Amino acid sequence: MAGSVLLPKPCLMRLPHYYRRLMKAIHEGQSIISSEELGEEAGVPAAQARKDLSYLGEFGRPGVGYDVYELAAHLEKVLGLNEPKKAILIGVGNLGRALASYPGFARYRLQITAAFDVDPSKIGQRIGSIPVLPLEELETFVRQRAVRMAILAVPAPQAQSIADRLSAAGIRLIWNFAPVSLRVPEGVKVFNEDLAARLATLSF
Numbered sequence: 001m002a003g004s005v006l007l008p009k010p011c012l013m014r015l016p017h018y019y020r021r022l023m024k025a026i027h028e029g030q031s032i033i034s035s036e037e038l039g040e041e042a043g044v045p046a047a048q049a050r051k052d053l054s055y056l057g058e059f060g061r062p063g064v065g066y067d068v069y070e071l072a073a074h075l076e077k078v079l080g081l082n083e084p085k086k087a088i089l090i091g092v093g094n095l096g097r098a099l100a101s102y103p104g105f106a107r108y109r110l111q112i113t114a115a116f117d118v119d120p121s122k123i124g125q126r127i128g129s130i131p132v133l134p135l136e137e138l139e140t141f142v143r144q145r146a147v148r149m150a151i152l153a154v155p156a157p158q159a160q161s162i163a164d165r166l167s168a169a170g171i172r173l174i175w176n177f178a179p180v181s182l183r184v185p186e187g188v189k190v191f192n193e194d195l196a197a198r199l200a201t202l203s204f
C-alpha cells in the first residue's frame, strides 16, 4: 500500500507531521482534530492541510474535523508505517553511529540489520544489536537478505563508489548523508540529507 497514492512531494513531506500530531492527539485522548491543528504542526494554513488530506480520500467532516483514529490508520497505510523495513548502514563514524543508535526509527518500523565499514578497528564491533561487518561482505549480505534500503554515512569522496555497489547489489533506496550528489541508475532513488547545507539555510 505504501506509495500507492500519487502525491505532490511537498504534500508527502507534510504527512509525517500530520501523523505526529495525530499521535499526540491519541496520547491526550482527543478523538476529533481540526485542520487548523494539523496544519499548525506542519507549518501550513488549515486550507493547505485539508487539501493535502483530500489527496488521500474522503476524510473529515466540514465544521467538525477529522476522526483521529481513522486518519491515523489511513496515514499509516499510505506511509507504510506498519510494514517492517530493513536497511543497512554504510559508514560507522560519528554520524553513522548516531543513526544506528537512534531509537526513533523503530517507531516507523525501520530496522538497521547490519552496518559496514572499512576501518579494521570498527569491524566486529556492535552498535547496540547491530553488527559492524567488513565492506567486502556488502553485496552478499544485500543479496542474501533482500535488503532494499541503505543509509549512507561515509565521507563524500567514498560515497559514489559505494552507491554504485549498492545499486548493483539490488538496493533501491539510498538515504544519503554524505554531502555529495550521487548518480544512480534508473530504479534507484536517493534522498539527500546534507546536514551542513541544512545548517547553512537555517543560519540564513
Ligand code: ATP
Residues within 6 Å of the ligand: 090, 091, 092, 093, 094, 095, 096, 116, 117, 118, 119, 122, 135, 153, 154, 155, 158, 162
Ligand atoms: P571516525 O573518526 O570514527 O572515523 P568520523 O565521523 O570522522 O568518525 P568519517 O571520516 O566521516 O568519520 O567517516 C565515516 C565512516 O566511514 C568511518 O567509520 C570510516 O571508517 C568509514 N568509511 C570510510 N570510507 C569508507 C568506505 N569506502 N566504505 C565504508 N566505510 C567507509
